[in-house]
Amino acid sequence: MMDAKKYIDTIPAVKDVAEKKETVWVNPRFLPFEVTDGVCQLVVSDEDIADAEARLARFAPFIMRCFPETRETNGLIESPLADIPKMQKALQETYGVSIPGRLMLKMDSHLAIAGSIKARGGIYEVLKHAEDLATLAGKLRVDEDYAKLADDEMKAFFGQYTVQVGSTGNLGLSIGIMSAALGFKVKVHMSADARQWKKDLLRSKGVEVIEYADDYSKAVAEGRRNSDADPMSYFVDDEKSVNLFLGYAVAAKRLKAQFDEMGIVIDEAHPLIVTIPAGVGGAPGGVAYGLKRVFKDNVHCFLAEPVMCPSVLLGLATQEYEKANVHEFGISGVTEADGLACAAPSGFVTRILQNLVSGDFTVDDYRLYDYLRLLHGTEGKLIEPSSCAAFIGPCMLLQYEASRQYCAEHGLDEKRLANSVQIAWATGGRLVPEEIWKEYLAKEMKH
Numbered sequence: 001m002m003d004a005k006k007y008i009d010t011i012p013a014v015k016d017v018a019e020k021k022e023t024v025w026v027n028p029r030f031l032p033f034e035v036t037d038g039v040c041q042l043v044v045s046d047e048d049i050a051d052a053e054a055r056l057a058r059f060a061p062f063i064m065r066c067f068p069e070t071r072e073t074n075g076l077i078e079s080p081l082a083d084i085p086k087m088q089k090a091l092q093e094t095y096g097v098s099i100p101g102r103l104m105l106k107m108d109s110h111l112a113i114a115g116s117i118k119a120r121g122g123i124y125e126v127l128k129h130a131e132d133l134a135t136l137a138g139k140l141r142v143d144e145d146y147a148k149l150a151d152d153e154m155k156a157f158f159g160q161y162t163v164q165v166g167s168t169g170n171l172g173l174s175i176g177i178m179s180a181a182l183g184f185k186v187k188v189h190m191s192a193d194a195r196q197w198k199k200d201l202l203r204s205k206g207v208e209v210i211e212y213a214d215d216y217s218k219a220v221a222e223g224r225r226n227s228d229a230d231p232m233s234y235f236v237d238d239e240k241s242v243n244l245f246l247g248y249a250v251a252a253k254r255l256k257a258q259f260d261e262m263g264i265v266i267d268e269a270h271p272l273i274v275t276i277p278a279g280v281g282g283a284p285g286g287v288a289y290g291l292k293r294v295f296k297d298n299v300h301c302f303l304a305e306p307v308m309c310p311s312v313l314l315g316l317a318t319q320e321y322e323k324a325n326v327h328e329f330g331i332s333g334v335t336e337a338d339g340l341a342c343a344a345p346s347g348f349v350t351r352i353l354q355n356l357v358s359g360d361f362t363v364d365d366y367r368l369y370d371y372l373r374l375l376h377g378t379e380g381k382l383i384e385p386s387s388c389a390a391f392i393g394p395c396m397l398l399q400y401e402a403s404r405q406y407c408a409e410h411g412l413d414e415k416r417l418a419n420s421v422q423i424a425w426a427t428g429g430r431l432v433p434e435e436i437w438k439e440y441l442a443k444e445m446k447h
């Protein structure tokens with residue numbers, strides 16, 4: 001057992017967290033990119049990310065064949081990057097805050113196939129596993145047209161194997177949908193937080209959904225145990241997987257290409273500030289890691305977590321990593337942000353991020369719905385509650401003393417902030433059914 005009290009007494013942000021107050025934790029171990037580069041590349045290198053990118057390109061013909069919605073992007077699963085000036089203005093007026101720079105929404109909420117950021121990592125890991133199996137069995141060569149993977153013969157081959165995953169919902173959707181498309185048997189172990197419509201959708205795709213009354217860590221542990229007992233089964237391990245991480249990291253070069261297309265330059269005078277909602281840490285961690293590799297010291301990556309479940313913050317701030325569990329700090333882990341309801345963070349991700357991430361904002365649940373309505377009202381865009389956590393970063397960057405000081409210490413003066421691009425990274429929403437949107441839009445929570 002870790003000594004939670006020691007951390008509550010010595011780290012101000014952890015004290016706020018334990019008191020269930022919104023806060024920011026600014027990373028005291030943040031280092032210039034060049035200093036961290038050598039060690040990080042030993043774990044995940046530029047070549048590894050390039051390899052993941054090449055693998056996704058090989059699968060594009062297969063993806064296009066199975067999922068016609070990806071024709072527009074030639075089988076690549078990529079999301080729009082949108083200016084949201086009306087939202088920026090509304091946030092400033094509603095909350096009386098200043099949001100400098102150009103506020104943009106990276107719409108992973110609308111990624112094809114899985115409708116969330118999990119369409120990057122989750123789908124990548126399933127594709128990698130399928131490629132490994134098929135090439136090893138002599139049924140596929142990497143220089144072949146992967147469209148053939150949609151043939152009945154290949155589906156029968158994959159049908160011998162099972163893929164399993166533990167999930168709060170969206171990871172299950174991405175793994176479930178892609179595994180089923182390839183012909184795998186799929187079992188998704190879901191925590192109590194998972195929304196009913198996500199379970200229903202998966203079952204409609206022929207996925208076996210196993211429900212637990214317990215939280216996410218339990219669903220993962222059970223899934224892992226179940227899978228380990230079956231030699232034909234593969235477990236996608238959200239708490240440890242490097243493959244998931246690589247799938248997420250590819251996002252950075254894609255974003256750079258979008259900037260280039262839009263004529264947006266990111267450099268010392270025009271910094272990039274990103275806020276990404278975090279659950280176990282894998283998706284935001286992988287994206288942030290990729291962003292640091294591309295934009296180096298010119299990007300500042302913040303995470304956002306619910307006040308009731310800031311596990312990545314605790315793992316990083318205490319350096320207890322996967323051992324930091326919100327329950328030990330007297331926090332329930334129960335939140336409206338179902339995609340972020342992970343009581344303990346990924347040990348792998350919190351370690352690799354420890355010198356790269358700038359900080360972590362926590363956000364009250366009621367705000368998620370307020371942001372949801374504001375974005376819908378101003379920009380006509382709908383993103384799910386978990387996604388909405390991303391707006392806390394731009395809103396609060398200049399409100400907390402600690403984050404103002406971060407800006408001052410890292411060259412983010414008034415002029416550079418005015419020239420910056422701020423991205424709120426939207427992480428889910430596309431698959432939310434119509435009647436659930438109505439519910440979300442009407443939901444008022446006590447402030």
Ligand SMILES: *Cc1c(COP(=O)(O)O)cnc(C)c1O
Nearest residue numbers: 170279280281282283339427428
């Ligand atoms: C999974 C998820 C996240 C966070 O990803 P982690 O890998 O769990 O940190 C954020 N938003 C949504 C909507 C998600 O589904």
